[in-house]
Structure formats: structure tokens, C-alpha cells
Amino acid sequence: MLKFLSKVKIEFNALDPRVASCMEFLAQCNARKAKESNPACQLLVKRRTDDFPPQITVTFVNGVEEAFDATSTPAQAIRTMILEKGQLLETEQMFREAGEKWPVIIPEEELHQFAPGTKPRKAEEKKQ
Numbered sequence: 494m495l496k497f498l499s500k501v502k503i504e505f506n507a508l509d510p511r512v513a514s515c516m517e518f519l520a521q522c523n524a525r526k527a528k529e530s531n532p533a534c535q536l537l538v539k540r541r542t543d544d545f546p547p548q549i550t551v552t553f554v555n556g557v558e559e560a561f562d563a564t565s566t567p568a569q570a571i572r573t574m575i576l577e578k579g580q581l582l583e584t585e586q587m588f589r590e591a592g593e594k595w596p597v598i599i600p601e602e603e604l605h606q607f608a609p610g611t612k613p614r615k616a617e618e619k620k621q
């Protein structure tokens with residue numbers, strides 16, 4: 494998950510009863526596997542003393558920043574969103590490295606074309 498991020502900022506008041514999502518997300522970020530995936534990712538924890546709602550702000554490697562209200566968004570939902578956006582970033586990078594334009598625009602007529610099956614031939618031969 495951290496491999497797609499350059500910075501994670503978690504803000505919460507430890508006495509706030511709505512802090513569960515922040516604590517879970519912090520635990521996921523501190524996991525060995527997550528840290529090994531991107532040691533350069535900055536993890537900032539700001540412990541607040543006011544009534545500011547718990548918040549998680551992530552900065553993707555392309556500079557896009559996104560903030561989440563941790564009172565209403567479960568840690569797993571945030572993690573899933575990061576992984577989905579990260580896959581999109583990897584795809585975009587792959588196309589750009591290959592010299593292709595991004596985003597890829599598929600003509601409307603191609604969207605409705607018939608696509609042949611993807612079964613391997615060996616499986617079809619065994620049926621006969």
C-alpha cells in the first residue's frame with residue numbers, strides 16, 4: 494500500500510472515541526511489509542488536543558493529495574482506495590514509458606466488437 498504513497502499524515506485526539514480508523518490505519522502503515530514496500534514514504538502522526546475530527550491525509554507519488562474523514566471511513570476502505578489508485582498510477586506509467594498517450598481513448602465502435610474466447614486450445618482438444 495505504501496509503495497504508491499510519498500507521505501501519510503494521521504491526525505487525531507487520542508481521547509476521541511472516533512479514533513479507531515486512524516489507529517487501524519496507523520497499524521497497517523507501521524507493518525513491516527508496508528514499510529519495506531516504500532521506506533521513503535513519510536509517516537507523520539499529529540496528536541491533537543482539540544475537537545478536530547480524526548483525519549488521514551495521503552499524498553500519492555505523483556503529488557496528488559487526498560484527505561479522508563476517519564470518523565466515517567473505515568481503514569480498510571482507505572487502504573482499498575489507495576491500492577486501486579495505485580494500480581491506475583502503475584498502468585499510466587507503463588503506457589507513458591511505452592510512448593503511448595494517456596489516457597487511452599477507445600473508439601466507441603471498438604467497445605462493441607466481438608472478442609474471441611480466451612480458452613487455451615489444449616482444453617478444447619481434451620473435450621473432443
